[in-house]
Amino acid sequence: MTVNFLKKTLGECKRADSICENSTSYETVSLTEFFVIDGASGHPVRISKDENDNHLTVTNSKSSTLTLIKVDSCLIHGNKEKKCDCILFNNKKIFFIELSEREGSSRKEKRNEAIKQLENTLDIFKRNKVKFNHLESTAIICFWSISRTILTSMGEKKVAFKRKHNMYLKEERIIRF
Numbered sequence: 544m545t546v547n548f549l550k551k552t553l554g555e556c557k558r559a560d561s562i563c564e565n566s567t568s569y570e571t572v573s574l575t576e577f578f579v580i581d582g583a584s585g586h587p588v589r590i591s592k593d594e595n596d597n598h599l600t601v602t603n604s605k606s607s608t609l610t611l612i613k614v615d616s617c618l619i620h621g622n623k624e625k626k627c628d629c630i631l632f633n634n635k636k637i638f639f640i641e642l643s644e645r646e647g648s649s650r651k652e653k654r655n656e657a658i659k660q661l662e663n664t665l666d667i668f669k670r671n672k673v674k675f676n677h678l679e680s681t682a683i684i685c686f687w688s689i690s691r692t693i694l695t696s697m698g699e700k701k702v703a704f705k706r707k708h709n710m711y712l713k714e715e716r717i718i719r720f
Contacts, residue, residue, distance in 0.1 A: 578598060579591075636720055
């Protein structure tokens with residue numbers, strides 16, 4: 544799976560009023576540590592080097608080239624199906640990521656909504672015949688506004704997700720390449 548293949552298959556940013564620094568859905572980064580920040584007011588995610596902006600921490604121990612795909616409000620914009628916020632991958636791993644703030648409803652409701660967004664994104668990839676089964680794949684729910692440690696127990700939801708998508712589902716605030 545390459546960026547050129549994805550651009551040809553899925554296209555580019557669909558947002559006419561983009562405020563991104565780079566008007567692309569695909570951003571590459573080779574930093575050893577950075578943060579993925581939820582987009583404000585319906586805008587796509589962004590990469591930050593500032594730890595004060597910490598929503599999701601990404602460690603890249605070998606400084607390999609990583610690609611961030613800004614999915615929601617960018618690559619897939621205006622579609623009524625809710626999608627995950629972004630995808631982060633290299634030549635070995637791929638993470639489908641939903642950044643979720645718990646305010647407004649219960650953690651259980653937010654978790655269920657996040658799972659649906661991840662599944663919708665996976666379905667879009669399948670419909671477009673984008674295959675990533677050669678990569679170690681994980682779906683991540685990151686509750687960034689919760690200061691306590693995120694519990695890893697989701698029991699039945701994790702098992703069902705693994706059966707349906709052949710992918711692990713985790714709640715994490717740090718991902719490692």
